[in-house]
Amino acid sequence: MKTQNSDKKSNGLLGLGLLTAVTASLCCITPVLALIAGASGMASTFSWIEPFRPYLIGLTIVVLVFAWYQKLKPKKQAEIDCVCEEDEKPSFLQSKMFLGLVTVFAAAMLAFPHYSEIFYPENKAKAQLQLANSVDNLTLNVKGMTCESCNLHVERTLAQLPGYINAKADYKTGTVKVEFDASKSSEKDVEDAVNSTGYKVVDSKKSISKPLKKSSLLLNVKGMTCESCNLHVEHTLAQLPGYIYAKADYKTGTVKIEYIASKSSEKDVKDAVNSTGYKVVEK
Numbered sequence: 290m291k292t293q294n295s296d297k298k299s300n301g302l303l304g305l306g307l308l309t310a311v312t313a314s315l316c317c318i319t320p321v322l323a324l325i326a327g328a329s330g331m332a333s334t335f336s337w338i339e340p341f342r343p344y345l346i347g348l349t350i351v352v353l354v355f356a357w358y359q360k361l362k363p364k365k366q367a368e369i370d371c372v373c374e375e376d377e378k379p380s381f382l383q384s385k386m387f388l389g390l391v392t393v394f395a396a397a398m399l400a401f402p403h404y405s406e407i408f409y410p411e412n413k414a415k416a417q418l419q420l421a422n423s424v425d426n427l428t429l430n431v432k433g434m435t436c437e438s439c440n441l442h443v444e445r446t447l448a449q450l451p452g453y454i455n456a457k458a459d460y461k462t463g464t465v466k467v468e469f470d471a472s473k474s475s476e477k478d479v480e481d482a483v484n485s486t487g488y489k490v491v492d493s494k495k496s497i498s499k500p501l502k503k504s505s506l507l508l509n510v511k512g513m514t515c516e517s518c519n520l521h522v523e524h525t526l527a528q529l530p531g532y533i534y535a536k537a538d539y540k541t542g543t544v545k546i547e548y549i550a551s552k553s554s555e556k557d558v559k560d561a562v563n564s565t566g567y568k569v570v571e572k
Contacts, residue, residue, distance in 0.1 A: 307391060309349040311398050346399055353392055360388055402436040424454060425471040427479055433488035434460035446486050450474045455530070463491075503533065504550040506558055512567035513539035525565050529553045542570075 381387055434440065440458040443465055447456040452473025458465045467479050480490045513519065519537040522544055526535040531552025537544045546558055559569045 305352050307395060309345045309352065312345055349395055349399060353395060356388060357392075360385055402438070424468050425476070427467045427469070427476060428494045429465040429467070429480065429483060430491040430493070431458070431463055431465050431483055431488050432491050434458065434463060436460055439488065443483055443486050443488060446482050447479065450478060450482055502550045503547055504555070505545070505547050506555060508544045508546070508559065508562060509570040510537070510542055510544050510562055510567050511570050513537060513542060515539055518567065522562060522565050522567060525561050526558070529557060529561055 431443070434443065437460070439460050443458040444456045447453060447465075447467055450469060450473075452470030454468040454470065456465065456467045465483060469479060476493065480493060483490050510522070513522065516539070518539050522537040523535045526532060526544075526546055529548060529552075531549030533547040533549065535544065535546040544562060548558065562569050
């Protein structure tokens with residue numbers, strides 16, 4: 290009977306350990322769920338848990354350590370005799386293997402903020418600069434971001450704005466820096482986009498608009514033989530910071546590209562083309 294009661298207590302401890310482990314990471318799990326569900330505004334629902342996260346982590350560790358102690362401690366003679374009398378094989382839920390699985394799962398939940406970004410699709414949004422004459426820079430103080438997945442959620446949302454150029458969120462400093470074409474989106478549009486994620490803009494600071502300096506290159510490229518070669522080169526160039534436009538033509542062996550000189554250099558462009566396996570022919 291004592292053994293059964295001990296097993297029940299052990300299972301209760303495991304349930305508590307799982308609950309605290311999951312709760313500790315809800316603030317970072319929710320943005321990922323928001324992405325999957327397409328419900329952007331729910332991303333910050335559990336951000337209020339973040340201040341309690343160290344305590345929840347500590348409680349989880351204490352509970353699991355005690356559960357392992359209960360499982361591994363030497364049994365008293367009375368408990369051994371009781372088990373022999375019952376002559377029943379322990380269930381899987383009472384086994385060390387189950388406790389081990391629970392421990393691994395709890396550890397994965399506690400570490401979730403450190404790898405949550407892998408659940409976000411690679412976001413290589415193209416800067417929409419074709420018609421831009423100047424770039425506005427906006428620094429926002431944002432409340433509610435607690436981990437890397439929060440950063441990615443905000444950046445991904447801002448990348449959908451007309452005139453988007455670049456965005457960098459930092460939950461550690463509680464700031465979001467945004468570059469955009471003011472002729473296509475306003476400061477209010479940017480703030481509304483951030484607020485739509487569930488995190489809240491506290492205040493903002495706008496720097497002086499800078500004129501947009503475009504550079505153009507016409508490269509002779511060796512090795513392109515078909516339309517798929519063109520697309521491969523164009524896709525690679527589209528990942529460059531400050532990318533505006535690129536057109537590859539295997540028939541003439543040329544690649545035309547426009548980009549922002551302050552974001553990428555001529556060498557960056559040539560290195561990007563060479564990285565595809567085709568080679569830039571120097572004049």
